[in-house]
Amino acid sequence: MRYQRLFIFFSIAFLQILFASLTQGIDKFIVNDNQIVTKNFLGFGAEWDTYYYNGYNISDKDFKLITDRISNMKLPIVRIMVLGKYCYLGNGKYNWNSDSMISIYKQLDFCQKEGIKVIVCAWGAGYNPNDWLKIHDVSGVDDPKYADVVGTIMDYLLNTKGYTCIKYFSTINEPDLQLRNNWGMWLKCMNNFADNFKRHGLTHKLILLGPEITESNADNWLKNSSVQLSSLLGVYSLHLYASRNLVKSGGLESIILKNMKYVSNSNSVAASKPFFITEAGMSDDFKPPYGNPHISDFQYGIFMADYAVQAARAGSSAILAWMLDDNSHKDFYWGMWANKIDNFKIRPWYYAWSLLSRIFPNGATVYRVEQPKDIRILVARIHGSTDEYWSICLVNRASSYKTMGIKVPEAKNTLFSYFNYYSNASTNDVDFFNKSVIKMRSDISGSIIVNCPPNSIVVLTSLQT
Structure with missing residues (x-):
């Protein structure tokens, strides 16, 4: 028996040594x-605009191809551009059946059916007659008429059309750039929208999201937002186009943490709100606003997945890639697939982003x-x-x-x-x-x-x- 015990002892010791060597x-x-780090993760989404779908003659068959791909990705959240000029004709008149609005309804019908959460961004108002964002009768984003026009559109989409998939709303895209860092102008805009949404009964139906600024101006804008708008903003957001070197080094995670601390260190109310990255992409060699020459490279998929993981590890509740589809804007090359002229060809990073959107769904707890x-x-x-x-x-x-x-x-x-x-x-x-x-x-x-x-x-x- 003593020899049997010794044999068993040395056999176990040998197996432990063998296992250690194998797992070395x-x-x-x-x-x-x-x-x-996050108990209610919303997921990995994308910007999905239909601004130029009519320009590329996107047919019902084409639209189904696009939505089939989105379904296959199981995208949990999208950000959509909705412009005042899509339907506002001036003098208080609206055309709810314009081509642009029909495209928006198709998007929202699909999102409603699929349970995809939607961020609507009104983008801006323009400041001269030739500005692509110009809206009739509106002098700028701080003009109360801007909130009236866009507020009426949101009222129609939520209260008349019943699109409960719309969860979040952003007043302006990148106000730090559009308004040349005029904080007071954006503050007035935000207060105008808060008053308008209250009149339309939208206060408890829409979560205001912002400031949607670029990372280069994040410190003052995020600090001011968390101090002066903590009672209005339900989500803090940032746009961040990162370099390949920053992401590959693993340094992006600390950059995002730094920006989140501008909010969390301000007050406890702001600290309790989610933080989104609403535009994520690569800055190397990009040609604003048109695209990035590396978008078709296999490595872009590795870059975006690495970016996404670091952003989620930092505590971002949603990360949205810029962008889904080259058909969204004329001559853009940012998407996961090419435009109709190039036969909707899928780019490799479609698969990388899809892996993330499929396996990290809405409501997950992130470690x-x-x-x-x-x-x-x-x-x-x-x-x-x-x-x-x-x-x-x-x-x-x-x-x-x-x-x-x-x-x-x-x-x-x-x-x-x-x-x-x-x-x-x-x-x-x-x-x-x-x-x-x-x-x-x-x-x-x-x-x-x-x-x-x-x-x-x-x-x-x-x-x-």
């Missing part, structure tokens, strides 16, 4: 509730776990009606394979679907997700070992995708 070089992390050098990690718990699910995203920015040991104690013996976005893996195939899935199961402790190819995105989810 594996980076391990454990998920726990102390790492929670910021420790991560090794050159790896970005995002973990989320998804609360179903009867069960709970887990999603994990790993972005490997290294030039070599990385092996990760992931332990989720509450996901014992759980079946995960494994997807991988890496060079030559993505094809121009909208059914990419169903064709590239591999199944993996965690062990009785909730642990699973995952290999990450160099320069790739790996996602694991126990959701039915």
